[in-house]
Amino acid sequence: MVLMGSILLRIWPAFPFLNWFMKEAKSNIIRSYVLREILGATLLSTLVLTAILLYGNLSKNDEELFRALAISPLLFLELVSLMLPFALSLGLPFGFSLAVIFCVGRWSADREVLAMQSLGIRRNLWAKPIFLSALAVSFIGCFASLHLSPVSRGVFEERVRDMIWQDFESWVEDGREIAFKVDGEGEQKFMGGLTSGHQKKMTRATMSIGYGAGHLWHNVRILTWGAQNELLTILHAKRATVRKIRDKGAIELFLSEVDYESLDHSGGNHLKSSSFVSFKKWKQPIRFSLETPQINRDSKHMPFLEFLNKVKLDEIHDADYQRACFHFNKYASLGCAPVALCPLLLTLAVRRGRRETYSNLFTGVLICLFYFLLGTSVGELIGSNGYGWWISNLTAGSIGVFAMQR
Numbered sequence: 121m122v123l124m125g126s127i128l129l130r131i132w133p134a135f136p137f138l139n140w141f142m143k144e145a146k147s148n149i150i151r152s153y154v155l156r157e158i159l160g161a162t163l164l165s166t167l168v169l170t171a172i173l174l175y176g177n178l179s180k181n182d183e184e185l186f187r188a189l190a191i192s193p194l195l196f197l198e199l200v201s202l203m204l205p206f207a208l209s210l211g212l213p214f215g216f217s218l219a220v221i222f223c224v225g226r227w228s229a230d231r232e233v234l235a236m237q238s239l240g241i242r243r244n245l246w247a248k249p250i251f252l253s254a255l256a257v258s259f260i261g262c263f264a265s266l267h268l269s270p271v272s273r274g275v276f277e278e279r280v281r282d283m284i285w286q287d288f289e290s291w292v293e294d295g296r297e298i299a300f301k302v303d304g305e306g307e308q309k310f311m312g313g314l315t316s317g318h319q320k321k322m323t324r325a326t327m328s329i330g331y332g333a334g335h336l337w338h339n340v341r342i343l344t345w346g347a348q349n350e351l352l353t354i355l356h357a358k359r360a361t362v363r364k365i366r367d368k369g370a371i372e373l374f375l376s377e378v379d380y381e382s383l384d385h386s387g388g389n390h391l392k393s394s395s396f397v398s399f400k401k402w403k404q405p406i407r408f409s410l411e412t413p414q415i416n417r418d419s420k421h422m423p424f425l426e427f428l429n430k431v432k433l434d435e436i437h438d439a440d441y442q443r444a445c446f447h448f449n450k451y452a453s454l455g456c457a458p459v460a461l462c463p464l465l466l467t468l469a470v471r472r473g474r475r476e477t478y479s480n481l482f483t484g485v486l487i488c489l490f491y492f493l494l495g496t497s498v499g500e501l502i503g504s505n506g507y508g509w510w511i512s513n514l515t516a517g518s519i520g521v522f523a524m525q526r
Contacts, residue, residue, distance in 0.1 A: 166215030173207035209265035224469035225480030262455035375402035449506030463520025
């Protein structure tokens with residue numbers, strides 16, 4: 121056995137292919153170990169960050185989600201899933217960054233980095249898979265923020281609009297009273313002159329229908345109210361032709377055989393006087409907003425390739441162009457955070473990991489937070505196109521490259 125070993129040692133240099141094969145096998149083992157550790161930690165940290173960001177989005181849209189849950193649990197789950205791309209577009213880049221500083225710091229603390237160096241394994245052998253993973257994560261993050269997120273947001277708004285229309289039509293069929301908010305003079309001009317000449321400003325309106333089928337409603341009753349919850353006008357129409365404006369989230373009523381009463385509360389909340397008049401047809405259509413989210417296909421909510429195509433065809437206005445550029449630069453720079461932060465995080469993890477392990481995770485959180493705050497502050501100050509967001513990437517990348525060379 122000893123003789124066989126000595127013979128192999130003597131003839132081994134004569135077979136360079138075997139030497140190269142063993143070296144590659146050792147390198148592959150190290151690469152697979154690095155990728156397995158980094159990707160596992162990335163998955164865990166991304167899930168945590170995505171859950172936090174998703175919770176924030178759910179809180180902003182809680183009214184629509186509760187309404188969807190009342191209609192169907194499947195619709196509720198669909199709306200939640202449509203919020204995932206935006207949360208993922210931010211959770212994945214920063215989750216990867218935290219995974220890098222945590223894993224490499226633990227390797228350094230456990231002397232695994234030192235052991236690889238003592239075996240003659242150069243640092244770039246295990247660092248290269250991390251950089252390649254950073255490139256892949258940055259690509260996925262940019263794709264999620266510049267394409268998946270706008271598309272999913274558009275589908276989300278379509279589902280919410282369909283849901284509200286469905287609710288509205290069921291309320292009409294049940295004869296329930298429907299309330300509408302009225303904000304500002306711009307909204308009141310669509311109310312068909314319901315309170316024209318009235319001294320008090322209308323703040324809301326309520327409507328109830330006796331029965332309706334399709335575009336024809338009967339026994340329509342509309343009440344308008346003031347800021348002190350005082351009744352301003354009462355309108356009753358025997359018939360109303362309904363026009364649904366789905367893209368604006370509104371309805372228009374063309375009223376016939378109308379009885380109209382205006383109430384005067386000029387002396388306070390107590391009724392002072394009233395006037396009554398009848399019309400064969402109401403003078404102009406009455407428009408009510410259903411408060412559905414308007415699917416505004418402006419440049420900010422377009423997928424990136426669609427935006428570039430419209431710019432090429434000169435279909436984007438200057439204001440939309442600047443707003444879209446700010447949006448795209450912001451989320452593209454955040455998507456590229458893993459590439460920008462990777463050199464700095466690797467250097468800090470190796471140096472700090474020799475003394476402490478879990479403090480690296482806290483350091484990574486602080487670096488990511490500083491990176492985001494720097495991009496936010498500079499991005500708002502430098503121009504309206506959002507190019508300032510790239511300052512944080514350039515700063516982190518330059519410091520990281522300098523630190524690695526040192």
